[in-house]
Amino acid sequence: MACLLRLPPTIPAGAVLHLPTLRPQQGRVRADVAYTHPVPRSTGGGHTIALGVDWGLNTLLSAGVVRLHGDGRITARGAGGMFRAAGVLAKQHRLRRLSERLHCKADHYRSLIAGNEQHPLAARHAVLREECDRVGARRSSLNDALARAASRWAVDQAIAAGASVIYVEDLRSMEAGGMGRTMNTRLSQQVRGQIVDRLRHMAGESGIAVVTVPARDTSRHCPRCLTPLRHRAAPDRLTAPGWKWAICPACSWQGDRDQGAWQRIASRGLTHQGRTITSRASGTMAIRAVVDTLEAGATITPAARRPSRLDRSKTGATRRRTTRPAPRRRRTPSPAGPPGPAGQRPEGHAHTDRKPLPRAAHRHQDVTTISTPTARRHRPRGAALGAGFHLHAHATPPWWELAREPDTPSGPGSFC
Template sequence: PGGRHLPSSIIKGRTRQITKYWQANGRLPVDVFEAEGAPGAARMLLLSACDGQQAVVSRCESDPQRALLRIQLPTRPDPQAYADWTWVECTISLPPTVPASAVLHLPTLRITGGKVRADAAYTHAVPKARRTGHTVALGVDWGLNTLLSAGTARVHDDGRITAPGHGAQFRTAGVLAKQHRLRRLSEHLHTKADHYQRLIGENGQHSLADRHQALRDEIRFVSARRSNLNDALAWAAARWTVDQATAAGASVIYVEDLRSMEAKGMGRTMNTRLSQAVRGQIADHMRHLASEAGIAVVTVPARNTSKHCPRCLTPLRHRKAPDRPTTAGWKWAICPNQSCGWQGDRDQGAWRRTAARGLAHQSKTVIDKSSKTMAIRTVVDKLETKAVVTPTTETSRKDRSKTGPTRPHTSRPAPRRRRAPSPAARPCGPAGKRPEGHAPTDRTRLLRAA
């Protein structure tokens, strides 16, 4: 009475229900059950709320990839006693992603396509991700057209850091182009919808009201497509990164921290594409997938990772392409230090700098108390001087340096001679002559193309 013992949210919700019922029927509802519709339930059975007396799940002894679900179901629509219930056994095929040592939990049964599906949850032990003590790391650099560039770096006992490979790149030009088209379409629809809204104003019976509602429905549809595309792209990029770290035997993934990056000075289109990248989703999915393999994901400051040389920390000169060393650009980086002479793709140098910075600053890794994520927040100058990639002198191919003059090569190649003997006399031509063209010598008649 008086609502003294009810939260304000319940009073507000019930008031809205009563108001809606009054507008639809012209009178007040008799009780709460008349004010709200009948509750709906999904066609699924949550077995997690059952105890062991009603449902039990266990692995099959003969086949570990199959589970046996024993559930007690009624034999009549209105069970009255314990005799009206019986045990039913169901065999569930487990996907290969479920480890053999995992502990299964009671699933959720649902009907899809005329079949009963089981959403099974399981628990298994994973190695704990270490904060320090890493020797092999995977450095990841963000890009725009090339979404991710990654490679491994190794720290030796004497403190040297080497990069054993050239790295790899995760290219998604087609997906990013589709994402860009959907973004432009969404902007166009929003502009048109705003124009219709200004024309309609407060008039609910305007002739453009139906078209405006259709535009709003189309905007929701395009937004859902963009969201699904971003989510799929984020999962694919995270899966690729974790697979690279697992294949290289890395125990940590160092990622640039670009949360404070501001997209400006590169044009309206480029600034928008940079601002709407799915880096946050990729990092979250990366942590989720890496935790199962016991791999730590640490964010490092992104300052000067693409500006300085990974070998000598000298500011790089960026050019358009390796065959155009005098044309200004951003893709190709050249070290002006004559004693170093490193040059390579800008993104390839950035992941080397990221991995080396992370390995050199392992002692500065902290765990955020709220998000439980690992991060290196500051760059120490003393440690930064050690974050250089030492070039390796080992090579897998033999030395091909010139030791003498080059042999002269004629500009006219030698004619291609047949190894088959000259054919015998034939009716189609004089004896001892080869057939013209490239036809085989055992044919009695040349092909039309020959």
């Protein structure tokens, strides 16, 4: 029999396909096709751009890129990013509490049954065992999805920055003892091991090496001068004790605790990359120990500020600005009026989307309402259609204009 399979676009064009595995699922036949394709070989040394990854509690992952220059300086590129998974972690905690209650109740039923299959609680115990398996499967599926998303995010950050290595903290040096029952539970429920495994697999496809470094003092010392940091609750609460915000008393550096941690991890990995060891059994790369002489140079040099092209230095007092903006009608520019003695209307008193009405004959005149002039009737001298405050209102010349006209001499028989 011949079966035609449509390969997904995620399989490279030059991949070598292997014998598929057929399995029925929901009335259909699924084919699991394995393939192999060549990938670039990753090395443990010779790196200049690295991505440092720090493990957090609420943010899960904090990562950033650093660069090693030819003169030995290490600079950070940007402020880094964070992978927040608070909603998924909250769902994990709810499923964990539900699983603990179900297992506790199932163990109580098992002690009451005491191996008697005819006991009335045997059926309830079987139902509880099925529910425990179902909740466990949901937790495993959620952990797989979270590990896949977190590792994909970290690899994408490295590819976008052009990094050739990813440095992560060694999980074996992270101890959860002495931090309280709640904190120990949160640390034990993290999917860090799965994230590291998937991170090695995804990064290997792009030729990016994944190296673990010791996590000692990465969040305790300043990334610029290696001075012990002072931790506070928040940047706006510098007097309240906490662990989220870090302040250096020596160089005045301050920032998020996780931000300083990934800078320390990346700089430590770049300075100790000559001591990278590759395991023969698993092929994983790691830096086992920290050398004091190399650790002294694992500092982040602050980037030099670029001078502004425009000179913004103050030469006088700052002009006082009103707190309330001008009315909307004042922002409209005045239309260009017709030339003449009538002049131009003040700004904001004329509409810009209408054709202006004809001006009056003279600007110095009083408004007098008379009848609309026609061709048959008399039209006062100096009147114009549309002058005044209405379309049918007209204005006659002022009395001083009329006084300038020569008087008509009186004839015989005149009373003047």
